[in-house]
Amino acid sequence: MSTTRYTKDHEYIRVEGDTGTVGITDYAQSQLGDVVFVELPAIGKVLAKGAEAAVVESVKAASEIYAPVAGEVVAINDVLGEEPGKVNEDATGDGWFLRIKISDPAELDTLMDEAAYQDFLKTL
Template sequence: MTTRYTKDHEYVRVEGDAGIVGISDYAQAQLGDVVFVELPAVGKTLAKGAEAAVVESVKAASEVYAPVSGEVLEVNSLLEDTPGTVNEDAAGRGWFLKLRITNPSELDGLLTEEQYQEFVKSIS
């Protein structure tokens, strides 16, 4: 299982031909307390870089962009009732959506865990 990151602080955890998408722990910390998450419809096709979801916190509303292209297979309905799960476990139970990756080569342009940590250090 591989996890890749964008410079907008989304991650995609690759499992076979599917990817689980969410925001990084750094992103949830910057947002503060998450109070609402708007998720896409299952079956929706997303292009890399397109808006995939919206997350609202006590500080701001922010778009979550698709790190790779794909079709939404599943959304995390837990977030509708308990959006704070994103703050508690961004990389685990706080995932946003699962998609079927349609262009695996797009993963090559994303940051590895180490590259992402270096990027976060450079902006902190």
């Protein structure tokens, strides 16, 4: 069973076992506009919680994507190199950015669940 958690910076992490799939939320992609470029980290890179994990550029702006939790990058979504628009089409599905092996599962408790994230969006 997977669990999804969210940051106030609109990243999500979908957790399955000790691995998390990281991307940006549908709200974030809609605020960015058309995504034209995605810079992903190297496999094997160790990320601290809150550290820059990737960069996404749109027609409006460039934005950093931060690691929701600490861990080691174990996979990246190579499709985004050729098709960055996947982020707009399916941000929480095929538009994922990277997968990390979570080093401290307790950090997940500091993130919002779906209901809390939806409540957070209402304040924006």
